[in-house]
Amino acid sequence: MRESSKYNCIYLIGFMGAGKTFLGNYLAQELQLEFVDTDEIITSRFNCSIKSLFDNEGEEGFRQIEYSVLKDLITKGKRAVVATGGGLPCNDYNLALMKKNGITVFLDWPIETLVNRIKYDSHRPLINAHKMDLLEYVTKELNLRRPFYEKACLVLKNPTTEDILDAIRDRPQFLNR
Numbered sequence: 001m002r003e004s005s006k007y008n009c010i011y012l013i014g015f016m017g018a019g020k021t022f023l024g025n026y027l028a029q030e031l032q033l034e035f036v037d038t039d040e041i042i043t044s045r046f047n048c049s050i051k052s053l054f055d056n057e058g059e060e061g062f063r064q065i066e067y068s069v070l071k072d073l074i075t076k077g078k079r080a081v082v083a084t085g086g087g088l089p090c091n092d093y094n095l096a097l098m099k100k101n102g103i104t105v106f107l108d109w110p111i112e113t114l115v116n117r118i119k120y121d122s123h124r125p126l127i128n129a130h131k132m133d134l135l136e137y138v139t140k141e142l143n144l145r146r147p148f149y150e151k152a153c154l155v156l157k158n159p160t161t162e163d164i165l166d167a168i169r170d171r172p173q174f175l176n177r
Contacts, residue, residue: 009102010081013089017117018107020083028081037083090148106152
């Protein structure tokens with residue numbers, strides 16, 4: 001799908017622990033845009049944790065909730081930096097919506113880096129269920145998700161905040177308000 005001539009959002013996509021929230025906050029400040037985290041919207045809207053939603057709704061139900069949040073963001077036409085949940089872009093429909101309405105940026109990190117960042121995080125429901133062999137789980141899941149992530153407009157390996165800013169600055173369509 002072609003990139004839009006005018007972007008509304010910068011969507012940061014990638015696996016858990018890729019730094020979408022951390023880097024997204026920084027990027028939003030630098031570009032003077034709103035920062036939005038889809039997981040934070042969900043926890044606020046449902047007044048419970050992502051883990052509780054996973055437990056109550058199952059993964060399929062949770063993915064429907066993510067889609068609803070994405071559609072709401074697009075409908076409102078916000079100009080923002082958006083940190084997505086790790087699974088949100090992992091279907092062609094969600095990914096196409098994001099690419100039509102913004103720049104998708106895949107934050108690509110080595111598996112070992114991701115495992116080290118998430119191994120002690122008790123707030124990630126899919127990780128808690130696979131603590132026994134986290135490296136094996138992350139390897140398997142990342143291999144399933146990578147084909148979706150790699151369809152992003154930009155793929156940045158081991159990105160620094162400056163790498164992301166430089167890549168966005170190379171997209172004047174977004175910066176022209």
